[in-house]
Structure formats: structure tokens, C-alpha cells
Amino acid sequence: MKNYIVRVISEQANVIGLACVTTVLVNEACRLHGAYPTACTALGRALTGGTLMASLLKMGQRLALKFEGNGPLKKIIVEADYEGNIRGFVAVPEVDLPPSDENMIDRLIENIRKLPPYTQMLRSGQASESILESIFSGIPYVTLEKHELFYRCTCSRERIEKVLVSLGREELADMIEKQGKADVICEFCRKSYHLGRHELEALLDSLRDQSKP
């Protein structure tokens, strides 16, 4: 069977539905990379996730997904576009782990099937931990970690200066001449940074110093 994706929409429910078959392209990717079963499964899921997400893009748009960690696979990169072109790789394709106990998987699926609807759980103020407890009912597990989450931006004046320097000498000189300043707004947190003529000239000087033999 060919690989394909179907997208449906319900105007009444204001909901989009997506389903896809990626078996052939995943097999092709795993063959190209010589991926062992565990690496192949991980790459396959990433490719399929990228495929689903890319189908929500507009014509001409593409997306990139990067999974990076300190696990044995190290890194998975996936790129996909609206037209259905998918590619990806895994940093360490030679990873193979023992398969999971099938009975445990069946039990997990059964537990998930018995869960009340998500909105009901959220409305009743059920904590994330108790939802996990229901999913893992009858399956031994340990909590690896629990930590707080924040919306936090890593921008700073130094980073903005680096971006301006990366524009190169010509463009920076042009900016000083035409605008005499730079106003940069961080796209992630909307914080604005203003650099005056003297500051821009200092950046330009630093570029000149670097290029001296």
C-alpha cells in the first residue's frame, strides 16, 4: 500500500481529523540509515509525527522537529513539508533494546480505554499524578522526576548584539548610516532592545578588530 495522509474537517464540531499510513517511507528511512529495531521504531514515530504536523501547514511551508537528549539515540531530526515530502535521521541508528512485555502493553491499552474523558478529569481537578496512576494501574512504576515548568525566554542584550554582528560588516555599516540605531523585538517574549549609534559603532569596531591579521 502507498503512503498517504487523509485530512477531514467537521465544521459543526470545529475539529480537524488526521490519519496517515507511513509504513513504506519509514522502512525506506530505516533501510537508508541501517537502523536497528529500537532506533527504527523511534525514527518511525518521529517521521509519522512530523508528517501529521506538516499536513496542518500551508502551501510552501515546511517544519523541522528536533529531539535531543542524553538517551542512547542522542538525537532525531525530522523535516516535513505540506506537499508530503518527509526526511529524517537518528544520530545513533545502532540502538536496539529488548522488546517490552506484550502483556503489560495490553494492560496499558485496557487502562487507557477505561479512562474517563480528559475534559471530565481536568474539570474534576484531578492531578496529573492521579491520571498516571489510573493509566499504570496494576503495572509497577516509579516516578523519575517532577519539576515546575515556566515560560522563560533566553534572550539578552548580548545575544541581540551577536545577531547584529552576524549580519556582517557591510550590513551593519549600512544600518548605522541609514537608521543610526537598531530596534530589535524578541519574537519569543516581545521584549524590545534599543541600540544607539555609539553601540552599533562599537559592534562594527569589534568586527574590524577581529579581521585584523
Ligand SMILES: [Zn+2]
Ligand atoms: Zn525574549
